[in-house]
Amino acid sequence: MKNFGLLVLGIILGALAMYFYCCNDGDLAVEEPTKPSGLISSKDAKVLDEAYNIKHRIINDSLFKKSTDGGDNRSSWWSTEDIQNYINHAENQAGELGYTMDGLRVYLGSYPQVDGQEGLTTMFFVPTGTENTSKGSMSPIVFGSSEDIPGGDGLNVGGTGNPPGANYPH
Template sequence: MKKISLFLLGVFIGAFVTYYFFTNSSVADTPITDVVPPKGLITPQKAKMLDEAFDSRHALISKSIVMRPDNRSTWWSLEDMQKYLAYAEKESADLGYTMTGVRVYLGAYPTVEEVGYTTMFLVPTGAKDLSKAGSTFFSMTQDGKGDIPGGSGLNDGGMGNPPFVSYPQ
């Protein structure tokens, strides 16, 4: 009888602890201090320096070639970015690739669409899976930085606000 009592007490304590941890923890409870900065993070000062270094190129194109101000940035909502990344990762897997990143390309609209303004679009990058099972261990033979053939890109971001100004907006 004593062993059964101890067993039931252990089950009760285990159930209570499990309930406490699973009902009181969520992503929202995770402190922001646990977030690790990504590789390549730059300061606002560095961003401003990069933007100013681009100014002479942008001025040359705007004044000499297109003869008008051109778009300097593209904006996507956080929701659109999250949806695109989830979609691109699934589509990449369906195409037999492991998505490892995203590449940003500069483009320009045909003059009949958007007066030829500059745009930016994203495409998924990754490596071809070697095994049909898609095991992460066996799936990568390349560096994973190549564009995924047949992978959908994301465009349709909004121009900056206003579109022709430099960093920061």
């Protein structure tokens, strides 16, 4: 009976020690998220945006004849929820297609001309990855850039800029 009492006391003391060790929010260091490669500052983004102005003017002026509605799109917007859901969908689909998804590629596109009106520019994501091979494969490992996954769904229909031709930041 004496040993049982010591066992219970040990469990209680161990639980208290674990509580103070694991659950004391004031003393725990917050781990900072890993920064992605290719990260640029808002100043760098502004430089890139301003450098695009001449190309945008040429496209806008030649296709939209000085339109009053803001002209062609310069940006697209997606909610973080839509992007996270898309990544989950694309990873599942890549697996079903026999690929391992390792990234996303962004393409510039344009909607087709309808009733004499030029289609606006759009941006869309497609999944990229490598084809799965069996573990017993004798083929050499090929290193290089990731390829678009054939048959993988893309993500389009982001919100347009406000107004469509607005520069960064808006």
